[in-house]
Amino acid sequence: MSREPVFNSALAYAMHISDQAIIGNGDSDFDAMWELLRSALREIHEKNASKLSFEQLYRASYKIVLKKLGDRLYDRVKEFEEQWFAAEVMPTIRALITSNLVNITTGGISGATANERRTTGEDFLKGLKASWEDHITVMNMTTDVLMYMDRVYCSDNRKASIFTTAMGLFRDHILRSPLSSTDQNLITFDILNSVILDQIGMEREGDVINKHLIRSCIYMLEGLYETDEENDNEKLYHTVFEVEFLNSSRTFYRNECLGLLRDSDASTWLRQTNRRLIEEDARSRTTIAVATAPMIAAVVEQEMISSHLQEFLAMEGSGIKAMIENDRYDDLSLLYQLISRVDPSKEPLKNALQARVVELGSDINKAILNTDFASLLADDGEAGEVVDKEKERAKKPNAASKATAAAIKWVDEVLHLKDKFDMMWRKCLDEDLILQTALTKSFSDFINLFSRCSEYVSLFIDDNLKRGIKGKTEGEVDEVLDKATTLIRYIQDKDMFERYYKKHLARRLLHGKSESADVEKQMISRMKLEIGNAFTTKLEGMFKDMQTSEDLCSGYRNYVRNLGDLDRKQIDLGINVLTSNHWPMESMGGSKDEAEGGRQNCNWPPEIYTLQESFKAFYLKERNGRMLTWLGFLGNADIRCVFPRMKESGNLGRERKYEINVTTYGMVILLLFNDLGDEETLSFEEIQERTNIPTIDLSRVLFTISVLPKCRVLTKDPPNKEHPKPGDKFAFNKTFWSKAIKIKAPVISGVNKVEGEEERKETEDRNDEHRGNVIDTVIVRIMKARKEFTHQLLVTEVISQLTQRFKPDLSMMKRRIESLIEREYLERVEEAAIPTYRYLA
Amino acid sequence: MPPLTSTQRAMVNQFMAITGVPEKTAQKLLKTAGWKIEQASDSYFAQSGGPAPASRGDGLEKLFESYRSKEDEVGEMGVNGVMKYLQDIAVNLEDASMFVPLEVIQAPSLGEVSKEAFVNGWKAVYCDTIPKQKAYVAQQISMLSTDMALFKRVYRHVFVCAKDKGAKALPLDNAIVYWQILFAAPGKEWATPSTNWIALWVEYLTAKFTKTVNKDMWNQTFEFFLKSMQDETLSFWSEDGAWPGVIDEFVAYAKEKRGGAEPMETE
Numbered sequence A: 001m002s003r004e005p006v007f008n009s010a011l012a013y014a015m016h017i018s019d020q021a022i023i024g025n026g027d028s029d030f031d032a033m034w035e036l037l038r039s040a041l042r043e044i045h046e047k048n049a050s051k052l053s054f055e056q057l058y059r060a061s062y063k064i065v066l067k068k069l070g071d072r073l074y075d076r077v078k079e080f081e082e083q084w085f086a087a088e089v090m091p092t093i094r095a096l097i098t099s100n101l102v103n104i105t106t107g108g109i110s111g112a113t114a115n116e117r118r119t120t121g122e123d124f125l126k127g128l129k130a131s132w133e134d135h136i137t138v139m140n141m142t143t144d145v146l147m148y149m150d151r152v153y154c155s156d157n158r159k160a161s162i163f164t165t166a167m168g169l170f171r172d173h174i175l176r177s178p179l180s181s182t183d184q185n186l187i188t189f190d191i192l193n194s195v196i197l198d199q200i201g202m203e204r205e206g207d208v209i210n211k212h213l214i215r216s217c218i219y220m221l222e223g224l225y226e227t228d229e230e231n232d233n234e235k236l237y238h239t240v241f242e243v244e245f246l247n248s249s250r251t252f253y254r255n256e257c258l259g260l261l262r263d264s265d266a267s268t269w270l271r272q273t274n275r276r277l278i279e280e281d282a283r284s285r286t287t288i289a290v291a292t293a294p295m296i297a298a299v300v301e302q303e304m305i306s307s308h309l310q311e312f313l314a315m316e317g318s319g320i321k322a323m324i325e326n327d328r329y330d331d332l333s334l335l336y337q338l339i340s341r342v343d344p345s346k347e348p349l350k351n352a353l354q355a356r357v358v359e360l361g362s363d364i365n366k367a368i369l370n371t372d373f374a375s376l377l378a379d380d381g382e383a384g385e386v387v388d389k390e391k392e393r394a395k396k397p398n399a400a401s402k403a404t405a406a407a408i409k410w411v412d413e414v415l416h417l418k419d420k421f422d423m424m425w426r427k428c429l430d431e432d433l434i435l436q437t438a439l440t441k442s443f444s445d446f447i448n449l450f451s452r453c454s455e456y457v458s459l460f461i462d463d464n465l466k467r468g469i470k471g472k473t474e475g476e477v478d479e480v481l482d483k484a485t486t487l488i489r490y491i492q493d494k495d496m497f498e499r500y501y502k503k504h505l506a507r508r509l510l511h512g513k514s515e516s517a518d519v520e521k522q523m524i525s526r527m528k529l530e531i532g533n534a535f536t537t538k539l540e541g542m543f544k545d546m547q548t549s550e551d552l553c554s555g556y557r558n559y560v561r562n563l564g565d566l567d568r569k570q571i572d573l574g575i576n577v578l579t580s581n582h583w584p585m586e587s588m589g590g591s592k593d594e595a596e597g598g599r600q601n602c603n604w605p606p607e608i609y610t611l612q613e614s615f616k617a618f619y620l621k622e623r624n625g626r627m628l629t630w631l632g633f634l635g636n637a638d639i640r641c642v643f644p645r646m647k648e649s650g651n652l653g654r655e656r657k658y659e660i661n662v663t664t665y666g667m668v669i670l671l672l673f674n675d676l677g678d679e680e681t682l683s684f685e686e687i688q689e690r691t692n693i694p695t696i697d698l699s700r701v702l703f704t705i706s707v708l709p710k711c712r713v714l715t716k717d718p719p720n721k722e723h724p725k726p727g728d729k730f731a732f733n734k735t736f737w738s739k740a741i742k743i744k745a746p747v748i749s750g751v752n753k754v755e756g757e758e759e760r761k762e763t764e765d766r767n768d769e770h771r772g773n774v775i776d777t778v779i780v781r782i783m784k785a786r787k788e789f790t791h792q793l794l795v796t797e798v799i800s801q802l803t804q805r806f807k808p809d810l811s812m813m814k815r816r817i818e819s820l821i822e823r824e825y826l827e828r829v830e831e832a833a834i835p836t837y838r839y840l841a
Numbered sequence B: 001m002p003p004l005t006s007t008q009r010a011m012v013n014q015f016m017a018i019t020g021v022p023e024k025t026a027q028k029l030l031k032t033a034g035w036k037i038e039q040a041s042d043s044y045f046a047q048s049g050g051p052a053p054a055s056r057g058d059g060l061e062k063l064f065e066s067y068r069s070k071e072d073e074v075g076e077m078g079v080n081g082v083m084k085y086l087q088d089i090a091v092n093l094e095d096a097s098m099f100v101p102l103e104v105i106q107a108p109s110l111g112e113v114s115k116e117a118f119v120n121g122w123k124a125v126y127c128d129t130i131p132k133q134k135a136y137v138a139q140q141i142s143m144l145s146t147d148m149a150l151f152k153r154v155y156r157h158v159f160v161c162a163k164d165k166g167a168k169a170l171p172l173d174n175a176i177v178y179w180q181i182l183f184a185a186p187g188k189e190w191a192t193p194s195t196n197w198i199a200l201w202v203e204y205l206t207a208k209f210t211k212t213v214n215k216d217m218w219n220q221t222f223e224f225f226l227k228s229m230q231d232e233t234l235s236f237w238s239e240d241g242a243w244p245g246v247i248d249e250f251v252a253y254a255k256e257k258r259g260g261a262e263p264m265e266t267e
Helices: A008-014 A027-045 A054-066 A070-097 A099-106 A114-145 A147-156 A162-175 A190-204 A211-222 A236-263 A266-287 A289-315 A320-325 A329-342 A347-382 A386-395 A397-426 A433-449 A453-468 A475-488 A496-510 A517-531 A533-563 A592-595 A606-622 A664-675 A685-692 A693-705 A758-786 A792-800 A812-821 B005-017 B021-030 B037-047 B053-067 B079-088 B096-104 B113-124 B130-143 B149-160 B172-182 B197-208 B215-232 B244-260
Strands: A638-645 A656-663 A716-717 A730-734 A742-744 A788-792 A825-830 A837-839
Touching: A027 A054, A027 A070, A027 A397, A054 A070, A054 A114, A054 A147, A070 A114, A070 A147, A070 A162, A099 A114, A114 A147, A114 A162, A114 A190, A114 A211, A147 A162, A162 A190, A190 A211, A190 A236, A190 A266, A190 A792, A211 A496, A211 A533, A211 A664, A211 B113, A236 A266, A236 A289, A236 B037, A266 A289, A266 A320, A266 A329, A289 A329, A289 A347, A289 A837, A320 A329, A320 A347, A329 A347, A329 A397, A347 A397, A347 A812, A347 B149, A397 A433, A397 A453, A397 A475, A433 A475, A433 B005, A453 A496, A453 A517, A475 A517, A496 A517, A496 A533, A496 A758, A517 A533, A533 A606, A638 A664, A656 A664, A656 A693, A656 A812, A664 A693, A685 A742, A693 B244, A758 A788, A758 A792, A758 A837, A788 A792, A792 A812, A792 A837, A792 B244, A812 B215, A812 B244, A825 B215, B005 B021, B005 B037, B005 B130, B021 B037, B053 B079, B096 B149, B096 B172, B149 B172, B149 B215, B172 B197, B197 B215, B215 B244
Parallel strands: A656 A742
Antiparallel strands: A638 A656, A716 A730, A788 A837, A825 A837
16 A cells, blocks of 8 residues: 655655754643644544645654654554544444344345445445555654654664554444444454445346456455564454455355256356356455455365366266267366366366266277177178178178178277367367376277277278278378378287288289279388387288289399290299298188198199299299198189070170189189080089099189179089089080170188178187287296296286286186196296296207 | 104104204204205205215216126116116005105106106105115105195106197097096095095096097196185186196086086095
């Protein structure tokens, strides 16, 4: 507050008054001086100061102090003030205190309307404010007049300045003065508090109040202290008003929150709470004191947010579930902001979000399981035998691809969910890192709950790399790859994923299904970043093989040309040389016999054999010592077939030439029929004996060229739709006719699709077997380094070393340990207090 | 001197038979050696410079040769010889008794003993005649169900001589027979007040177990036997422990069998 000197220019003059002029003696002098001052004070109090001579008054007080009568003067002034308060000020204030105001203060019921209350309250505040401001003005002038007393007497005697004392007098004689002689407990201050609080209450209800007036009264309280020592933390504002303000606000907001809980929804609650926080902050700035802002905020946070948070979150139809469901971003933003205020770890929001992710994720999982089940049922229902299954697939590809579509749908839905939460995270959650971690964990949790996640994610990538990215811009492709990478990050069993990825990639590469080599490579480098080098080496090896093979083929063509004996019948050979440990041989379509009993070789027709030998010679010229194995089940061949004229007219009325694309095995089989007489047939067994093609493959290939209509160049006896089996007889189909000249025989295992139950189990078994080996290696490596290691620590160490690739199963680890004991890599340490193993070198 | 326990009494008799010292001296020496008969004999012979090991070895070699038939290879005793020998030292071929001498002479299989192991085995316990060996074996058998170190030694050796030569594991059926023999008198019965473990173990294996019994499983079964005898509630078992999988599964089986129902009767 300011104490501007009223007599500025006079003061400057006064400083030069000579001491000599005012020496006097005795009490009579004092009385005279005091009388002079007293009447001047009265004038000042009555606002007639303009007539006064500052010099004269200053001199008077100066003289008194010089005569060492400062204490008397000091007391007289105090006395004067006290009398003034009692006689002039209090009566006015009392007059303003209506019974209404008293009722409000004592908590009694006031019959007055809000408007009346506001007016009387304002009058009271105005009155109090006026008397306070008068007091300040008066005391400023008084201080100036009594400056010499303050300077000399007060500082010498360590007394509070007259101004300070006068402030204290205001506190004691105005604010703390009892309102009536009967009730000593009720003082002006109580009325003041309750009036301000009442006004604030009205404002909270939406009324307009005189903020400025209240602010003035608050200034007053900030200018007054508990004691005359004027400790900063003992301002009456803090010690009395603020406490009451916070208490009454607490009650108010507690009730308001309960009311909202009872009558409203979470959305209203959020908005109301937010509005209250803003209002209180503004109130602190404009109406009361800024210092109170954090405290009142804490009260609102506690009462409006913390105390019933869970109930609001759980509200049906408007709680967190509904907010997420209906993308209520505004609500969520508010919620995030409010929760951040009360809990830096955002625990309640985190838990709610996580629960929701897992719940929604589980729904997706459940849906896909149901789909799978349904399509499997459909398959089983129509196909009593394996036969029809194939037919089913060939006829309407959706039977097989339905499951695949479902798989991709699963991934899409997961991604959709992910997008939803990402969007929410960006828009509403202020990209909060704690929440991001929590969300990531929940996604990972539910994705890994679904046992086929590895397969499906790989299929999703397969689908995109095959056709999904066709016609997309670079940016869009990037987005797809980003999504794929995110999903991979979530997958726990990276080894399983690698297995599927290899399998699907192999098909894409060998069947030329990949849309863009560039994108394939981008995907690989992403995975390299995400999972590490070890993961992608083999995948890169596969690409390298493809590249080398291309070079090889052109090299071979040049080589043949240079040999000179250019044969018109020379077969054009395209070849892929695959490094056997980079490619997933067992899942590339060879039948099981092949995977098990080494690669059983087929008996190649002489033409082919010559070609193979020629390539081999070329290949081994620079790469001595390598082994080439021909994989008949993977390749394909274009053959030209000529069908004789059968009838005078019609479709069969002339000779027909077709170019047929069949699998390599198909070619081998068809070539057998070249040497056959007109009416001769070959039995299944004969074909098998002469070609040495494994039964399953043979049956499949024959099915495509003797049963399926598209390329039925052989006839089967009996002529039914069943899969060829031993005992069937085959002959050249002379009456074959097709609209197209180029025909592609259907390939049965050319498309990547969801694995059947059996196939899935095989893959799992293979993966488990592989894991077993990996675990063995890790255990041996650890034990080699440690020599002796306890069971517990060994298990922990194995898990930590493998966690990047997969989560090892406890019982599997135990089995591996047992097996290592049996194979004498390890032994149990006898008599060890805790189970311990020893490495046997 | 405090009265002797029955095992101690048996040991004194055996010690007298080995060394030919009077009873009082025998008791004193045994007591000094902490009632370990091998140590007592060792120190006795070391001090008294008694029968030279070589001469005793001679006696044992002769003894060995007397059981070897002409068909047997040099240095080895065939099945007929072993049977006759076991009868001569009066062990019961129907129960765990017969594994006690077989462990002493480290028989590599049930019908085969090598001369070297025979001589060394008996030399180490100072028994160079049939009567001495008979007494020693009788005494050991009497301790089989109380001295768990001895029982463990015998138990472990059973795996060695029960499996086919060169084999790493024991067929399940055979293993079950041996378990039934070992975990019955004069071996230690594997049963606690609430549970007849050996019966349960065999029941479990017959129902669920399909593989052969390897050395680790054989040895760990003994450890499990020891533990379960101390604590039939199996509270010592934990999934995180190092027990072989078969034990883990047996624990689950046993718990399910006993779970909720009244404790099994003891037979």
